[in-house]
Amino acid sequence: MDLAGKLLIAMPGMGDPRFEQSVVFMCAHSETGAMGLIVNKPATEMRFSQLLQQLGITPHADARDIRVQIGGPVEHGRGFVLHTPDYPSEPGMQMADGRFAMTATLDILQALADGAGPERSFLALGYAGWGPGQLEAEIAHNGWLTCEASEDLVFDERNATKWQRALATIGVSPQALSAAAGRA
Numbered sequence: 001m002d003l004a005g006k007l008l009i010a011m012p013g014m015g016d017p018r019f020e021q022s023v024v025f026m027c028a029h030s031e032t033g034a035m036g037l038i039v040n041k042p043a044t045e046m047r048f049s050q051l052l053q054q055l056g057i058t059p060h061a062d063a064r065d066i067r068v069q070i071g072g073p074v075e076h077g078r079g080f081v082l083h084t085p086d087y088p089s090e091p092g093m094q095m096a097d098g099r100f101a102m103t104a105t106l107d108i109l110q111a112l113a114d115g116a117g118p119e120r121s122f123l124a125l126g127y128a129g130w131g132p133g134q135l136e137a138e139i140a141h142n143g144w145l146t147c148e149a150s151e152d153l154v155f156d157e158r159n160a161t162k163w164q165r166a167l168a169t170i171g172v173s174p175q176a177l178s179a180a181a182g183r184a
Contacts, residue, residue: 001136003029005097007149008036008135009166012177014143018073021163024128024144025082025154027094027102034135037082037102037124039154040162041070048123051079052113055106062115067157071124080104083121084151087111099151120155145170 008024024036046068052059071080085101087093092105101118111117130138138144147170153162164174 001029003034003135003146005100005149007039007147007153007166009145009147009163009170011142011144014138019128023153023162023166024072025096025100025149027080027082027096027100027127029135031132033132034130036128037071037080038069038128039082039122040159042159043068043070043125046125048112051123052109055109057106057110057113059113060115063113064115064117066112067122069122069124069159071126072128074127074129076126078104078126079109080124080127081108081112081118081121082124082154083108083118084155085118087116087118087121097149100149100154120151122155145172 003026006026008026010019010022021040022038023040025039026034026036028035048065048068049059051068081103083101083103085095085098087101087103087108092107093101093103095101108117112121139146145167147166150169153165153169156162167174
């Protein structure tokens with residue numbers, strides 16, 4: 001199972017309040033572990049312009065003020081820009097699939113401050129990470145559902161409804177979900 005480029009949808013009762021109603025874009029997934037970014041939890045105390053100021057980057061008049069999200073509970077001091085692949089950044093860009101890329105270098109922040117950079121993006125502070133087999137075990141224990149990722153869902157600014165909309169892509173109503181896992 002390779003979940004890179006897919007979305008994880010947190011199930012009710014998964015047991016970790018940090019992921020309650022989270023939608024996670026999977027940047028990488030292999031036998032050595034997994035890494036993803038939560039796409040629906042805004043960082044309400046941090047604006048992109050503030051982050052640029054902290055980094056000593058002066059935004060130009062046409063700079064884009066992209067969204068800042070809480071990417072996950074691991075390393076909140078690290079930033080990751082999830083974006084469309086129309087911004088080539090070497091060597092810091094990692095392709096998740098043909099539609100999404102992630103860059104964790106200062107050059108993309110400078111490009112955005114200059115009014116350039118990728119067409120669609122957001123900055124995630126921190127990330128969600130799993131060790132070998134951990135994510136597969138959480139899925140098997142009814143912690144997550146998976147679905148295809150779309151640019152419209154991932155980059156849309158309406159965070160409050162992303163969990164419900166992600167569920168709708170696989171035909172699931174939030175009211176039909178149970179916190180209890182079943183075994184046949």
